[in-house]
Amino acid sequence: MTFWKIAWRNMQQRALASSLTGFSMALGVALMILVIVIHEVTVQQFSSDAQGYHLIVGGSKGGDVQLVMNTVFHIGNPLYPIPYSYYKEFVDGNYAPFTKVAIPYCIGDSFHANGWRFRVVATTPDLFDKISYGANDDGSDKQYRFQSGRNIQTDHFFEAVVGSVAAKKSGLKVGDTFQPTHGMSAAGNKHVEFEIVGVLSPTGTANDRAVFVNIEGFYLLDGHALPAENRDATQAQQQEPDPIDPNRGRLPLPEQQREVTSILVLCNNDLGMMSLDQAINKGKDRTAIAVKPGYLVQDMLDKVIGPVRLVLLVLTILIVIVAGISILVSIYNSMSERSHDIAVMRALGASRTAVMGIILAESILLSLLGGLVGVLLGHACLAIASPYVMAHAGITLRFWQFNWYESLLIPGLVVFASLVGFLPALTAYRTDVGRSLGAGR
Amino acid sequence: MLLLENVRKSYREPNGEPLPILDIEHFRLDAGEQTVLRGRSGCGKTTLLNCISGLTTVDHGRIVIKDRDIARLPEVTRDRFRARHIGFVFQTFNLLPAFTAFENVLLGMTFTGQKTDASRARRLLDEVGLCHRMGHKPAALSVGEQQRVAVARALANQPSLLLADEPTANVDPAHQQQVIDLLRGACEQEKVAMLLVTHAPEVSDQFARVEYLEKVNRVLPSPNSPAL
Ligand SMILES: Nc1ncnc2c1ncn2[C@@H]1O[C@H](COP(=O)(O)OP(=O)(O)OP(=O)(O)O)[C@@H](O)[C@H]1O
Ligand SMILES: [Mg+2]
Numbered sequence: 191m192t193f194w195k196i197a198w199r200n201m202q203q204r205a206l207a208s209s210l211t212g213f214s215m216a217l218g219v220a221l222m223i224l225v226i227v228i229h230e231v232t233v234q235q236f237s238s239d240a241q242g243y244h245l246i247v248g249g250s251k252g253g254d255v256q257l258v259m260n261t262v263f264h265i266g267n268p269l270y271p272i273p274y275s276y277y278k279e280f281v282d283g284n285y286a287p288f289t290k291v292a293i294p295y296c297i298g299d300s301f302h303a304n305g306w307r308f309r310v311v312a313t314t315p316d317l318f319d320k321i322s323y324g325a326n327d328d329g330s331d332k333q334y335r336f337q338s339g340r341n342i343q344t345d346h347f348f349e350a351v352v353g354s355v356a357a358k359k360s361g362l363k364v365g366d367t368f369q370p371t372h373g374m375s376a377a378g379n380k381h382v383e384f385e386i387v388g389v390l391s392p393t394g395t396a397n398d399r400a401v402f403v404n405i406e407g408f409y410l411l412d413g414h415a416l417p418a419e420n421r422d423a424t425q426a427q428q429q430e431p432d433p434i435d436p437n438r439g440r441l442p443l444p445e446q447q448r449e450v451t452s453i454l455v456l457c458n459n460d461l462g463m464m465s466l467d468q469a470i471n472k473g474k475d476r477t478a479i480a481v482k483p484g485y486l487v488q489d490m491l492d493k494v495i496g497p498v499r500l501v502l503l504v505l506t507i508l509i510v511i512v513a514g515i516s517i518l519v520s521i522y523n524s525m526s527e528r529s530h531d532i533a534v535m536r537a538l539g540a541s542r543t544a545v546m547g548i549i550l551a552e553s554i555l556l557s558l559l560g561g562l563v564g565v566l567l568g569h570a571c572l573a574i575a576s577p578y579v580m581a582h583a584g585i586t587l588r589f590w591q592f593n594w595y596e597s598l599l600i601p602g603l604v605v606f607a608s609l610v611g612f613l614p615a616l617t618a619y620r621t622d623v624g625r626s627l628g629a630g631r
Numbered sequence: 632m633l634l635l636e637n638v639r640k641s642y643r644e645p646n647g648e649p650l651p652i653l654d655i656e657h658f659r660l661d662a663g664e665q666t667v668l669r670g671r672s673g674c675g676k677t678t679l680l681n682c683i684s685g686l687t688t689v690d691h692g693r694i695v696i697k698d699r700d701i702a703r704l705p706e707v708t709r710d711r712f713r714a715r716h717i718g719f720v721f722q723t724f725n726l727l728p729a730f731t732a733f734e735n736v737l738l739g740m741t742f743t744g745q746k747t748d749a750s751r752a753r754r755l756l757d758e759v760g761l762c763h764r765m766g767h768k769p770a771a772l773s774v775g776e777q778q779r780v781a782v783a784r785a786l787a788n789q790p791s792l793l794l795a796d797e798p799t800a801n802v803d804p805a806h807q808q809q810v811i812d813l814l815r816g817a818c819e820q821e822k823v824a825m826l827l828v829t830h831a832p833e834v835s836d837q838f839a840r841v842e843y844l845e846k847v848n849r850v851l852p853s854p855n856s857p858a859l
Contacts, residue, residue, distance in 0.1 A: 191734065191741045203729035531727050537686060538784075539714020539742035541707050623686045624678070627721060 219564025553611025
């Protein structure tokens with residue numbers, strides 16, 4: 191019979207105490223796994239939100255954090271706009287040689303439905319056609335897809351596309367119309383209607399929670415145009431509405447009346463990115479700043495989530511230690527009732543180290559089994575939580591994906607269990623056989 | 632086969648004074664010989680058996696089993712020697728409660744450093760008449776049955792010496808003879824020398840050789856210990 195089998199039989203003999211202590215270990219490990227995976231997912235989540243482009247350009251007044259918060263995560267105080275001409279620099283101006291794709295954003299409107307508030311982002315179809323939202327594990331780009339409908343068409347001004355989570359929560363589907371609200375409060379003036387032409391597939395990014403409208407239509411809404419120098423020109427455009435005209439007889443807003451709040455820039459290459467960074471942030475014209483979102487997000491994660499994770503990890507490690515101590519106490523308390531069994535084994539020829547090893551094996555078995563159950567429990571919790579988290583946060587929890595930390599868990603638990611089992615094992619080692627045999631049980 | 636020479640063993644009193652228990656000038660047991668050891672309670676019979684098996688170290692003297700002085704062996708070697716050459720049957724609680732009767736016999740083979748022989752374990756249980764109770768744990772066996780499993784386990788490794796410390800003290804008189812017959816028969820069959828401690832005259836009367844420890848032992852029993 192192996193020591194493992196002997197240890198296993200001893201555990202069975204004390205089934206209730208063994209399963210309770212093993213379960214406390216399982217809970218500790220499950221919590222640890224939850225903390226590790228949730229942190230991992232959060233970091234992945236936040237960093238993947240800012241992928242697919244190199245720079246975010248926006249007004250210098252609000253600062254870089256506000257710019258990234260608004261543009262990437264659709265949260266935070268409104269931005270200070272920059273002139274449309276600045277955007278044009280990326281399209282056919284000074285910055286164009288370094289730029290592959292530039293996507294204008296106008297942020298500031300919102301849409302309210304079912305008690306939820308969604309940010310309305312006015313942009314161009316390029317957002318979904320020309321950039322990706324990160325890379326797959328195999329290195330290929332993740333392209334935006336539509337679970338129904340299609341992308342906005344540039345020349346259909348009043349078309350809109352809705353993110354997957356926003357669609358689910360608001361009930362919007364292809365063919366529906368909705369009215370964005372000016373500003374962020376539900377009481378703001380309602381604008382004219384936009385028609386939903388597409389619903390995005392889940393991306394796991396903040397874009398799942400936003401509504402995207404054609405920037406051309408956005409400019410034509412009340413209060414979005416700058417005062418015109420030539421008022422007659424705009425009036426003239428509205429005179430003869432054509433019933434089948436998707437743009438309701440409206441013509442695009444002249445460029446001098448336009449503003450943008452931010453621009454997503456996909457550069458030609460790293461050199462292009464450095465040149466743009468240099469030109470925008472260090473040049474003479476300081477109306478705008480260019481931010482590398484990846485760096486900023488990483489920085490925010492390190493400063494905010496890093497310490498939180500550390501605290502949580504320390505707490506879960508403490509829980510695991512407490513579970514280990516409960517194993518120690520449980521085995522140690524049973525040592526006096528075992529001293530006779532140990533003496534019998536010694537009489538059968540077991541050496542001191544053998545009886546010590548049997549006790550250690552029991553501690554290791556308890557910890558490992560508890561740990562294993564904990565790993566399964568942790569992942570099961572994630573599996574149960576994942577559809578809920580998916581629906582409410584648009585985050586895909588990859589619960590089946592095992593973290594490399596978890597492979598450390600096995601040797602870690604073995605070492606820990608050996609430490610924990612050492613005290614009772616030492617008691618076994620020192621058992622006075624003569625006395626214990628006489629004492630009976 | 633077993634030879635004791637000038638064996639001295641003393642425990643320590645709580646105040647640190649040595650408390651002599653054994654002082655045996657000469658004691659021998661031939662191969663296959665069956666001997667009863669008697670003596671009043673507290674005279675050191677169990678201590679003597681523990682010294683012979685090497686579970687307790689002696690202060691002085693030689694304990695030679697199969698031409699090896701086990702008093703001088705390192706502990707690990709002595710443990711291994713005990714596993715291979717000495718079988719044990721105690722008064723009670725011989726068996727480990729977590730293991731079935733069969734596993735208890737296997738456990739007797741575990742610490743020899745050799746492979747366990749499941750078929751021999753089965754055969755031994757069969758010989759003590761317990762083949763139908765092999766899967767039972769000790770709690771489900773009567774005291775007599777437990778002692779029979781203990782006999783099977785003591786013989787598991789074909790030992791040269793079997794030490795039995797009052798193996799029938801807790802068995803009812805009807806089954807006492809059964810256990811004794813079993814022990815004697817098995818030891819005869821496997822050519823095992825046996826040293827059996829008992830207080831029961833009806834048991835010791837069956838043996839050709841009966842030793843009184845008080846006669847062999849030069850330590851005088853403490854005056855307040857009851858005569859037997
Ligand atoms: N570990 C020990 N420390 C101190 N004294 C001990 C120890 N073990 C036994 N003794 C003493 O040694 C003496 C002999 O004990 P032992 O158990 O060998 O007697 P015994 O002849 O087997 O008695 P019984 O017939 O009652 O089983 C007793 O007086 C006992 O109190
Ligand atoms: Mg005794």
